[in-house]
Amino acid sequence: MATPHISAERGDFAETVLMPGDPLRARVIAENYLDNAREVTSTRNMLGYTGTYRGAPVSVMGSGMGIPSMSIYAFELYTQYDVEKIIRVGTCGGVSDSVAVRDIIVAMGASTDSSVNRTRFGGHDFAAIADFGLLEATVGAARAAGIEARVGNVFSSELFYNPTPDFFAMMQSHGILAVEMEAAGLYGVAAETGKRAVSILTVSDHVMTGASTSADERQNSFQDMMKVALEAAAGAN
Ligand SMILES: O=P(O)(O)O[C@H]1O[C@H](CO)[C@@H](O)[C@H]1O
Numbered sequence: 001m002a003t004p005h006i007s008a009e010r011g012d013f014a015e016t017v018l019m020p021g022d023p024l025r026a027r028v029i030a031e032n033y034l035d036n037a038r039e040v041t042s043t044r045n046m047l048g049y050t051g052t053y054r055g056a057p058v059s060v061m062g063s064g065m066g067i068p069s070m071s072i073y074a075f076e077l078y079t080q081y082d083v084e085k086i087i088r089v090g091t092c093g094g095v096s097d098s099v100a101v102r103d104i105i106v107a108m109g110a111s112t113d114s115s116v117n118r119t120r121f122g123g124h125d126f127a128a129i130a131d132f133g134l135l136e137a138t139v140g141a142a143r144a145a146g147i148e149a150r151v152g153n154v155f156s157s158e159l160f161y162n163p164t165p166d167f168f169a170m171m172q173s174h175g176i177l178a179v180e181m182e183a184a185g186l187y188g189v190a191a192e193t194g195k196r197a198v199s200i201l202t203v204s205d206h207v208m209t210g211a212s213t214s215a216d217e218r219q220n221s222f223q224d225m226m227k228v229a230l231e232a233a234a235g236a237n
Pocket residue numbers: 020021022064065066089090091092160180181182
């Protein structure tokens with residue numbers, strides 16, 4: 001069997017799929033963090049792998065950038081491949097004064113300028129939130145590893161290059177921690193399909209201060225995020 005965008009067979013994916021935006025990052029995760037990883041899909045070069053972590057099956061697959069791309073892959077994984085949990089592992093731009101580059105953020109909720117959740121929710125505002133069990137497992141895994149994780153509202157933006165004046169100042173005044181481009185879409189698809197999702201993000205740059213991470217810093221915070229995500233995947237009921 002194959003879907004329009006995934007060439008795997010049914011049973012090729014684990015119940016839990018980690019999703020970075022970048023498919024090459026999916027390959028790095030599979031090669032460095034999973035045991036016995038094998039490629040299960042490569043349609044459009046959106047690479048997906050399944051292996052094990054501490055003996056339990058786990059998959060990793062790229063989502064692409066933006067809500068439309070994430071929505072396609074998440075929908076097909078949830079509805080055609082019996083996937084129950086998706087853990088997004090991505091990067092974000094810090095917005096709040098209280099977050100700094102390298103911080104790890106768990107998106108309890110995701111605000112957005114995208115209309116996709118309204119489209120699927122009869123024109124009403126939909127509160128795009130993480131699954132509580134996955135959120136708890138993620139925060140617990142971070143605490144157990146001595147890694148500080150900030151938990152709160154992020155903003156899933158349609159545009160990376162947004163020309164609206166004071167766009168980020170408005171977010172900051174509403175307590176948004178960071179900006180990224182997929183979480184609200186992922187949470188909407190999870191709700192629509194009765195499945196579970198959480199997003200874990202590392203702050204790669206700060207949109208208010210202009211601070212950005214060096215390659216080494218990015219690698220360290222990426223490792224912390226992966227530890228949290230994999231332990232949460234192993235520990236979540
Ligand atoms: O690092 P990833 O997961 O791709 O996430 C962030 O990076 C991309 C923009 O550069 C967007 O996908 C945004 O959400």
